[in-house]
Amino acid sequence: MTARILDGKATAATIKAELAERVTALAAKGVRPGLGTLLVGEDPGSVSYVAGKHRDCAEVGIASIREDLPADATQEQIEAAVARLNADPACTGFIVQLPLPRGIDTNRVLELVDPAKDADGLHPTNLGRLVLRVNEEIDSPLPCTPRGIIELLTRHGIELAGADVVVIGRGTTVGRSIGLLLTRRAVNATVTLTHTGTEDLAEHTRNADVIVAAAGVPGIVTPDLVKPGAVVIDVGVSRVTDPETGKSRIAGDVHPDVAEIAAWRSPNPGGVGPMTRAMLLANVVESAERSA
């Protein structure tokens, strides 16, 4: 058996087309969503992710606002840029591109973002709403990568209600927050969060219907960790140098041989990444719709 592909690129393209229609509907009401980005420094990965976000905006008709600061920007300069984006009426949602340079208090910066403009859905107020509102509709931004993963699964007809999901990795953007979404009554999955302190990873993953690998450890999910017929989502993005070509490439957390065991797998690249970007646009459009 070779796993079927959860095509994030194609799914994201469909979502972007849907969002473009909503942007047109907003324009008829005189409202234009605008995404702001705050980029500090010139890390090539971050520069290219931010450029991608603005390309996506152009595709669906969202306005782009940029705050670019040098790598040696001070905490105060970064906080002032956040204040400008909070105050800018053209900016209906924005992100602070992570990671910020060493020495900057990231949590302090993120807490200064206006929760209504938090396009990443990672502000403590918005995460707190997810904790508190298990049964209700959520009318605030949701974390992009977890939301993108759930959207990818449901749009491929994968049932999450009653599924045993094992998450590997306890980072804020994925590991810690995805359980809050998956265990909502509307989704109804059962979630186990594993991490580097988990004594026997295989003991958990071998029983999982769905594995979400977000450890940032290339190839950590080997075939012996996977139940035949499971769904495997690869979130890891480690940059490695290919020994054969000498070129840098993305290495995911999932070993390629897992394709022979799993029923479904997300490719990497081409899986979770494009969905994260699409969900960022969805958060921006939705916050503009709420304010309209």
Ligand SMILES: Nc1nc2c(c(=O)[nH]1)N[C@@H](CN(C=O)c1ccc(C(=O)N[C@@H](CCC(=O)O)C(=O)O)cc1)CN2
């Ligand atoms: N404020 C944030 N910072 C960061 C986040 C985030 O969600 N919010 N996540 C990552 C980077 N990231 C978005 O910012 C991101 C990374 C990768 C992709 C993506 O689409 N990747 C492509 C491959 C691209 C390539 O070849 O280089 C794919 O998976 O197909 C989207 C978003 C850290 N910072």
